[in-house]
Amino acid sequence: MGDPLRCRACRRPDPTTVDHDIPFGPQCARCWAGAEIRCANRQALDEYAAAPPPPAEPRCRHCETLQDRYETGYDRWVLLEPGTALPWHLIPLGHRWTLAGDGKAVNLGTRRLPGGVRCRFPHALVCPCDEQPEVLRPFFTALWEEDEHRYRSHRPPGIDDFPGTDPPAYG
Ligand SMILES: [Zn+2]
Numbered sequence: 517m518g519d520p521l522r523c524r525a526c527r528r529p530d531p532t533t534v535d536h537d538i539p540f541g542p543q544c545a546r547c548w549a550g551a552e553i554r555c556a557n558r559q560a561l562d563e564y565a566a567a568p569p570p571p572a573e574p575r576c577r578h579c580e581t582l583q584d585r586y587e588t589g590y591d592r593w594v595l596l597e598p599g600t601a602l603p604w605h606l607i608p609l610g611h612r613w614t615l616a617g618d619g620k621a622v623n624l625g626t627r628r629l630p631g632g633v634r635c636r637f638p639h640a641l642v643c644p645c646d647e648q649p650e651v652l653r654p655f656f657t658a659l660w661e662e663d664e665h666r667y668r669s670h671r672p673p674g675i676d677d678f679p680g681t682d683p684p685a686y687g
């Protein structure tokens with residue numbers, strides 16, 4: 517046994533240091549845990565998966581309406597527009613979600629999918645507190661307008677507005 521590996525992040529020799537390959541290199545356990553959290557945080561921001569976890573209510577923190585909340589595979593939660601699934605190619609790249617058998621939400625990334633596959637998408641794409649989605653397809657603008665109308669009418673959303681707290685089944 518030689519000297520412990522030197523952690524690339526904190527530059528200390530540390531017996532918990534493990535080489536995590538390119539681009540991370542050798543990192544001690546503490547730095548690696550921090551790196552994993554930063555990666556998850558970055559991914560969560562990119563994917564709009566920064567929802568409040570349970571037991572907080574699954575409300576959008578901007579428009580405060582109840583959403584469909586699912587856990588992701590990286591310990592973050594995403595709010596998906598309730599009860600809406602679209603043909604995958606209509607949803608912007610990187611925002612195509614599906615529900616796995618374990619009930620978690622999976623972002624399908626940029627891969628091509630078979631025709632007929634429908635995906636869920638984050639509420640953030642059509643949140644009425646955000647800019648009207650000019651660059652998105654007309655369908656999203658229509659959804660945004662619908663959500664905005666609901667938002668402006670100040671009708672407190674009731675549980676009946678979101679039938680079925682179970683994950684909806686989509687063929
Ligand atoms: Zn370190």
Ligand SMILES: [Zn+2]
Nearest residue numbers: 576578579643
């Ligand atoms: Zn919202």
